[in-house]
Amino acid sequence: xRRWVQRTHLAGLIALTLAACARGEHVPAGGAFTVTDDxxxxxxxxxxxxxxxxxxxxxxELLFAIGAGDRVVGRTTxxxxxxxxxxxxxxxxxxxPSVEAVAARRPxxxxxxxxxxxxxxxxxFERLGIRTILLGLDxxxxxxxAARRLGRLTxxxxxxxxxxxxxxxxxxxxxxxSTTSLVFIVWDNPPIVIGAGSYLDRLAAxxxxxxxxxxxxxxxxxxxxxTIVARNPDFVAILSDSAPPVPPRYASRPEWRVVRxxxxxxxxxxxxxxxxxxGPRAAQAIHDLRRRLEAAR
Amino acid sequence: MKYALLAAAVLTTLAAALLLGPANVPLRELVDSxxxxxxxxxxALLAFLVGGALGVSGVALQALVRNPLADPFLxxxxxxxxxxxxxxxxxxxxxxxxxxxAAFVGAVGAMALVYRFGxxxxxxxDPRILLLGGVAVGAFAAAITTALVxxxxxxxxxxxxxWLWGGFSGASWTTVLVILVYAPLPIVVLAAAARPLDLxxxxxxxxxxxxxxxxxxxxxxxxSASLLTAAAVAVAGVIGFVGLIVPHVCRLLWGRLHHTxxxxxxxxxxxxxxxxxxxxxxVVAPRELPVGIVTALLGVPLFAFLLRRWTVS
Numbered sequence: 001x002r003r004w005v006q007r008t009h010l011a012g013l014i015a016l017t018l019a020a021c022a023r024g025e026h027v028p029a030g031g032a033f034t035v036t037d038d039x040x041x042x043x044x045x046x047x048x049x050x051x052x053x054x055x056x057x058x059x060x061e062l063l064f065a066i067g068a069g070d071r072v073v074g075r076t077t078x079x080x081x082x083x084x085x086x087x088x089x090x091x092x093x094x095x096x097p098s099v100e101a102v103a104a105r106r107p108x109x110x111x112x113x114x115x116x117x118x119x120x121x122x123x124x125f126e127r128l129g130i131r132t133i134l135l136g137l138d139x140x141x142x143x144x145x146a147a148r149r150l151g152r153l154t155x156x157x158x159x160x161x162x163x164x165x166x167x168x169x170x171x172x173x174x175x176x177x178s179t180t181s182l183v184f185i186v187w188d189n190p191p192i193v194i195g196a197g198s199y200l201d202r203l204a205a206x207x208x209x210x211x212x213x214x215x216x217x218x219x220x221x222x223x224x225x226x227t228i229v230a231r232n233p234d235f236v237a238i239l240s241d242s243a244p245p246v247p248p249r250y251a252s253r254p255e256w257r258v259v260r261x262x263x264x265x266x267x268x269x270x271x272x273x274x275x276x277x278x279g280p281r282a283a284q285a286i287h288d289l290r291r292r293l294e295a296a297r
Numbered sequence: 298m299k300y301a302l303l304a305a306a307v308l309t310t311l312a313a314a315l316l317l318g319p320a321n322v323p324l325r326e327l328v329d330s331x332x333x334x335x336x337x338x339x340x341a342l343l344a345f346l347v348g349g350a351l352g353v354s355g356v357a358l359q360a361l362v363r364n365p366l367a368d369p370f371l372x373x374x375x376x377x378x379x380x381x382x383x384x385x386x387x388x389x390x391x392x393x394x395x396x397x398x399a400a401f402v403g404a405v406g407a408m409a410l411v412y413r414f415g416x417x418x419x420x421x422x423d424p425r426i427l428l429l430g431g432v433a434v435g436a437f438a439a440a441i442t443t444a445l446v447x448x449x450x451x452x453x454x455x456x457x458x459x460w461l462w463g464g465f466s467g468a469s470w471t472t473v474l475v476i477l478v479y480a481p482l483p484i485v486v487l488a489a490a491a492r493p494l495d496l497x498x499x500x501x502x503x504x505x506x507x508x509x510x511x512x513x514x515x516x517x518x519x520x521s522a523s524l525l526t527a528a529a530v531a532v533a534g535v536i537g538f539v540g541l542i543v544p545h546v547c548r549l550l551w552g553r554l555h556h557t558x559x560x561x562x563x564x565x566x567x568x569x570x571x572x573x574x575x576x577x578x579x580v581v582a583p584r585e586l587p588v589g590i591v592t593a594l595l596g597v598p599l600f601a602f603l604l605r606r607w608t609v610s
Contacts, residue, residue: 187459188466189396189460189464189466189467190459190460190464190466190585190587191466191585192459213583215583216583216584221583221584221585222459222584222585222586222587223319223583223584223585224318224319224336224466224578224585225336225466226318226319226320226332226336226337226578227319227320227582227583227585229320229331229332229336230319230320230321230322230332231583249391249392253467253469254335254469254470254471255335255336255339255467255468255469257335258331258332258335258336
């Protein structure tokens with residue numbers, strides 16, 4: 001019963017996301033728009049942004065989801081979703097952004113991920129007269145606020161708010177009682193796993209799987225194989241874009257085979273495009289993970 | 298007395314490495330546990346053997362270039378190993394041994410280049426040329442590595458650096474076997490050169506007059522020490538500081554004669570690295586520290602203390 005309720009709730013959230021994306025109504029451009037970004041700067045635009053460069057795949061997905069996709073004039077090489085985004089010219093990998101390549105797209109707004117090098121890049125853009133917004137986007141809780149502010153700045157406030165409401169509701173859901181456990185292994189030598197302060201940890205919790213490294217208070221951490229053995233997860237989750245998915249190389253190494261889930265080849269191959277970054281498809285990712293867990297059981 | 302203490306330290310360190318770990322296994326269950334046989338034991342042995350190899354290699358290279366600052370990685374080896382590892386990842390070379398083998402090939406390549414530098418214009422492995430050549434080759438390899446990393450689109454490349462910073466996460470009986478088969482040859486060659494190396498400390502000309510074939514000695518020592526370090530890189534990445542401080546510690550405790558320096562440096566290096574790895578695994582559990590950080594944190598204060606004694610006396 002409980003699981004059924006959870007599942008219908010999730011299906012409802014997916015439907016809501018789609019609905020929020022479909023309603024692309026424009027707010028008439030009145031006075032100035034001001035929002036505060038995650039670096040504490042006030043970003044003011046006289047009119048909704050018409051030419052936007054998005055420097056993170058998550059921002060590109062959000063912009064398309066709120067109906068501002070037609071205003072995206074630049075993206076990174078990593079921005080591969082939605083498929084329509086691939087038609088937008090790329091400005092490079094964005095790490096760090098090439099100021100010239102971005103400026104050549106003549107944007108009136110550049111959306112950057114909040115990080116040290118990007119703060120410097122934002123200052124350079126501002127000196128060129130290009131407005132910038134720095135947004136943090138590491139956790140599920142940050143999707144709503146980001147959608148809301150991007151909606152405001154692009155004149156899609158209502159679509160932005162409605163997507164934000166769906167994301168906030170997803171983020172405030174209590175974790176599903178877990179019946180299974182998993183470990184996210186990002187790298188094998190040295191072993192790097194995903195900890196509690198992360199998007200993937202939340203996705204797993206909402207899909208009904210306990211991350212065995214939930215006690216590690218940082219997004220990722222180096223651990224020893226011995227610790228993974230002791231935590232004894234039911235599954236090893238791996239982000240992978242190869243089709244068909246291939247078991248990782250380390251799976252056949254003797255030291256890794258001490259881990260039960262590796263020995264029994266209980267791998268969950270999660271598409272990196274859907275799971276690798278926080279985005280408007282979070283509900284879909286949770287649904288997908290739950291389906292995989294049920295199929296693997 | 299000193300030797301008894303050294304033997305006791307070896308046993309204590311290895312016992313601690315086997316008994317302590319992030320997983321709390323009761324002593325009675327530990328004996329049958331794969332955690333002991335497949336994880337802790339090979340890892341402790343690998344750390345000990347790599348530490349020993351770096352200690353011996355450090356003694357040999359410091360004697361060769363007659364410079365107390367020489368470190369096994371100074372002669373371009375770490376740069377070459379890094380380049381090899383990054384190329385392996387960028388080209389998606391298959392197989393679990395691709396990365397270590399490529400690092401080994403890179404290290405040996407850098408070593409060969411520095412060796413060639415050292416022989417140019419009849420320089421006959423002049424220490425100054427070797428050191429400068431090592432720094433130059435290392436910088437060149439690092440530049441190519443950085444170019445590859447910034448141009449390639451593989452996010453995995455960042456992780457190549459994690460591997461390179463060194464550690465024993467990849468320890469297994471296979472890696473222990475690799476170093477056990479490989480290391481004895483260069484170590485035996487170096488041990489056989491102990492007496493001539495003592496003479497070399499007097500200077501090249503005196504050593505020559507006293508009957509040493511200095512040319513042959515320098516080539517043998519350089520190649521053996523570098524191959525030993527390259528093997529250590531292949532199984533454990535670049536672990537700094539062990540090869541630098543272990544020779545100094547041993548010289549202070551056991552004097553300058555190489556027939557005692559080599560065995561004591563092997564055991565001291567082994568102790569330092571096995572102990573550092575045990576700390577790396579346990580102090581911040583469930584997380585783990587890169588072992589190079591621990592060797593530096595343990596090594597630098599010790600080194601400072603030794604320097605003080607050295608300058609006072």
